[in-house]
Amino acid sequence: METKENIIELKHIGKSFDDGFAAVSDFNLEVKRGEFVTFLGPSGCGKTTTLRMIAGFEIPSEGEILLNGQSITELPPHKRPINTVFQRYALFPHMNIYENIAFGLKQKKTPKEEIDRRVTKVLDLVDLEGFEQRSVSTLSGGQQQRIAIARALVNEPQILLLDEPLGALDLKMRKEMQLELKSMHEKLGITFIYVTHDQEEALTMSDKIVVMSEGKIQQIGTPEDIYNEPKNAFVADFIGESNIFNGIMTGKLKARFCGGEFACVDDIEEGTHITAVVRPEDVIFTEPGKGTIDGTVTSVIFKGMHYEITVQSGKNEMVIQTVNSAAPGDKVGMKVEPNNIHIMIAEDHTNVFNADINKAFHLEYNGTVLDTSVTRIIKGSKRMEDGTLIDGHGEVVDIDRTKIQISIRPEDIDMTDNAEEGLVQGYISNLIYKGDHYSYVIHSDLGQDFIVDDEDLWNMNDTVGLIMPVEKMKFAVKR
Amino acid sequence: MQKFRFSRKSLGIPYALYLILFVVAPLLVLFYYAFTNGEGRFTVANLTGFFTDPNTMGTLLYSLAVAFVTTMVCLLLAYPTAYILATSKLRMKGVLVMVFVMPMWINFSLRITALKEVLNLLEGNLAMYPFLNAVVGMTYDFLPFMILPIYTTISKLDGSLREAAMDLGANEAQTFLKITLPLSVPGIISGVSMVFLPAMTNYVVLDMLYNSTYIMGSLIGSYFSAYDWHGGSMIALVLLAIICIFTLLMGGDSEENARGGALL
Numbered sequence: 001m002e003t004k005e006n007i008i009e010l011k012h013i014g015k016s017f018d019d020g021f022a023a024v025s026d027f028n029l030e031v032k033r034g035e036f037v038t039f040l041g042p043s044g045c046g047k048t049t050t051l052r053m054i055a056g057f058e059i060p061s062e063g064e065i066l067l068n069g070q071s072i073t074e075l076p077p078h079k080r081p082i083n084t085v086f087q088r089y090a091l092f093p094h095m096n097i098y099e100n101i102a103f104g105l106k107q108k109k110t111p112k113e114e115i116d117r118r119v120t121k122v123l124d125l126v127d128l129e130g131f132e133q134r135s136v137s138t139l140s141g142g143q144q145q146r147i148a149i150a151r152a153l154v155n156e157p158q159i160l161l162l163d164e165p166l167g168a169l170d171l172k173m174r175k176e177m178q179l180e181l182k183s184m185h186e187k188l189g190i191t192f193i194y195v196t197h198d199q200e201e202a203l204t205m206s207d208k209i210v211v212m213s214e215g216k217i218q219q220i221g222t223p224e225d226i227y228n229e230p231k232n233a234f235v236a237d238f239i240g241e242s243n244i245f246n247g248i249m250t251g252k253l254k255a256r257f258c259g260g261e262f263a264c265v266d267d268i269e270e271g272t273h274i275t276a277v278v279r280p281e282d283v284i285f286t287e288p289g290k291g292t293i294d295g296t297v298t299s300v301i302f303k304g305m306h307y308e309i310t311v312q313s314g315k316n317e318m319v320i321q322t323v324n325s326a327a328p329g330d331k332v333g334m335k336v337e338p339n340n341i342h343i344m345i346a347e348d349h350t351n352v353f354n355a356d357i358n359k360a361f362h363l364e365y366n367g368t369v370l371d372t373s374v375t376r377i378i379k380g381s382k383r384m385e386d387g388t389l390i391d392g393h394g395e396v397v398d399i400d401r402t403k404i405q406i407s408i409r410p411e412d413i414d415m416t417d418n419a420e421e422g423l424v425q426g427y428i429s430n431l432i433y434k435g436d437h438y439s440y441v442i443h444s445d446l447g448q449d450f451i452v453d454d455e456d457l458w459n460m461n462d463t464v465g466l467i468m469p470v471e472k473m474k475f476a477v478k479r
Numbered sequence: 480m481q482k483f484r485f486s487r488k489s490l491g492i493p494y495a496l497y498l499i500l501f502v503v504a505p506l507l508v509l510f511y512y513a514f515t516n517g518e519g520r521f522t523v524a525n526l527t528g529f530f531t532d533p534n535t536m537g538t539l540l541y542s543l544a545v546a547f548v549t550t551m552v553c554l555l556l557a558y559p560t561a562y563i564l565a566t567s568k569l570r571m572k573g574v575l576v577m578v579f580v581m582p583m584w585i586n587f588s589l590r591i592t593a594l595k596e597v598l599n600l601l602e603g604n605l606a607m608y609p610f611l612n613a614v615v616g617m618t619y620d621f622l623p624f625m626i627l628p629i630y631t632t633i634s635k636l637d638g639s640l641r642e643a644a645m646d647l648g649a650n651e652a653q654t655f656l657k658i659t660l661p662l663s664v665p666g667i668i669s670g671v672s673m674v675f676l677p678a679m680t681n682y683v684v685l686d687m688l689y690n691s692t693y694i695m696g697s698l699i700g701s702y703f704s705a706y707d708w709h710g711g712s713m714i715a716l717v718l719l720a721i722i723c724i725f726t727l728l729m730g731g732d733s734e735e736n737a738r739g740g741a742l743l
Contacts, residue, residue, distance in 0.1 A: 055642075055646060056645075056646075057642055057645075057646075076645070076650070077642070077645040077646050078645045078646070078647075078648045078649055078650050082646075083646055083647065084642075084643070084646045086639045086642070086643060087639075088637070088639060090637065090639035090640050090642070090643040091643075092640060092643070092644075092658065093662070094661045094662055103644070103647050103649075103657075104647035104648050107647060107648035107649050107653065108648060151643075151647070152646075152647075155647065155648070
């Protein structure tokens with residue numbers, strides 16, 4: 001009975017290309033009839049590849065696609081009752097608007113009168129009545145977009161696939177089209193599967209969002225779920241602006257992160273490593289010393305509806321959205337209501353921190369220059385003779401605005417008694433025995449907690465240095 | 480006197496000079512000779528002579544036939560080749576295209592001499608199949624000029640157009656007929672005009688194949704070697720007119736021609 005309601009099911013879908021690149025892996029999804037589902041993720045996350053597998057342009061390397069319970073995994077695209085709206089519209093330049101829209105119906109040998117009637121009806125639907133005889137090149141981007149939608153919808157597909165259809169439109173047009181697509185979806189009752197990298201678009205339009213990263217589903221849920229209850233740090237970071245901190249549970253309904261101890265509503269066992277997410281609009285300013293943490297305002301940006309204020313607190317940065325302005329240099333206190341702190345158990349204890357690029361184009365963290373080359377970290381970049389650094393796209397890298405995010409696994413960090421020897425110094429604030437090793441939390445002088453796995457037993461409150469081998473670090477560029 | 484001021488327009492002067500010296504002036508000379516007789520008086524005798532001389536008209540028809548068949552054979556060979564080259568996902572693609580273009584870099588007379596020996600071997604006596612040999616020689620010489628513009632056009636086609644057609648219910652064959660083929664017409668026109676016109680006049684190929692038949696080029700050559708500048712000029716002029724009409728009929732897609740040409 002369940003399959004009756006699901007129009008399409010993707011089961012353990014995987015796609016690897018000839019060069020061995022795994023674009024999608026173990027993708028499982030059920031889409032209900034009439035739903036508006038959005039695949040959301042950064043470029044290269046596999047969302048378009050997944051859409052292309054549903055359309056039939058790519059054959060999955062693994063898994064099965066079921067349409068109404070029947071496998072269509074290897075059915076060629078022209079035999080699927082599914083139509084696509086392409087990113088760059090892909091209107092046929094040698095045909096006029098009528099011929100473009102009628103193309104699919106003519107393939108099905110639909111009688112001429114019926115074609116005429118349906119073309120007129122669908123042009124009416126997209127608000128382009130009387131455009132039949134116009135040529136493609138005389139249309140604006142927005143009009144071409146509507147024709148592309150009309151050309152797909154006229155076939156009355158069971159599923160309409162839309163591959164970033166609004167990407168090439170300007171902001172105002174995009175907003176209009178979002179609402180129009182949404183109302184078209186409601187009017188027609190056709191299942192829409194929509195691909196975008198724009199989180200706002202996804203939140204506005206969808207019934208269900210599938211957040212993807214590196215070929216894997218990160219979370220499936222309603223827009224509210226995804227925004228309010230992100231499953232992991234990636235989702236929290238990608239959906240809306242977030243402050244994300246590594247931390248630890250320090251007691252019942254108490255968590256320490258960002259250099260302070262916050263009351264929270266998630267009942268998680270003491271000593272558990274957590275990721276805490278705080279939305280910028282949920283941080284409340286107080287008098288210095290009266291909040292949970294103190295800090296100094298470093299930047300204030302007016303955003304129209306609100307100010308975006310960045311506060312430095314120890315080594316942590318907190319971004320705050322508020323209607324009250326502040327001035328850079330102001331000392332402030334900050335607090336967060338317990339139910340506005342979203343706490344996730346850190347499934348992955350990888351330590352993440354940001355390093356700077358110094359004037360000599362070396363990576364620098366905590367006053368130490370790391371033994372690695374920046375040109376190797378930023379893909380395709382090279383040093384120019386005039387002393388600037390050019391990235392793979394030929395653009396100059398601004399070292400003040402570019403941060404390198406370093407991640408290192410807990411087992412790759414070594415502790416030393418000689419604190420000065422380490423890249424970071426701190427004291428052991430927590431330890432848990434994990435069966436074959438101890439997991440330590442080091443509260444560093446920088447305010448950030450580091451997680452270190454070690455087989456030997458160290459004492460609480462010992463001052464230690466953390467040795468992090470450069471060859472064990474992973475680097476990502478952040479701008 | 481006004482001082483000369485360098486402006487953007489001045490950059491056009493060398494081109495204008497070139498145009499006058501090498502295009503306009505020779506054309507005027509051609510016109511002058513075509514419409515005058517030995518004493519330098521105006522006459523249309525050369526023109527009427529052209530259309531009344533059965534010998535000239537025969538050569539014209541024969542040239543058209545050679546050019547037409549050559550063009551068709553080139554097209555039939557070149558289109559599938561270009562299509563396969565352009566749509567294959569082979570990493571060797573560049574090398575394959577090179578293989579088809581490479582003959583153009585080998586000395587022309589060397590190639591034709593080699594072809595002559597091969598044909599000699601196959602046919603025994605070259606004089607027995609003059610028309611066939613003319614077409615084979617021309618095809619061998621001009622094939623790359625047909626492949627390249629078609630290859631360029633098909634390579635540049637937006638792949639999502641083919642996908643859109645399949646998405647809308649067209650199978651591979653229908654997609655080819657309704658999308659790829661119509662959209663590669665500019666490349667075909669470009670290739671045809673690069674093959675058809677030279678094939679009417681390039682008599683060196685025939686000469687080198689010991690071919691005794693006459694095409695338009697050979698005819699003009701024979702007039703000039705007999706010091707009949709006036710008759711020869713008129714034939715050249717008529718040929719020019721035919722080429723102009725032909726190009727106009729083909730739509731004269733100069734942009735595509737230029738692009739295909741740039742690749743050569």
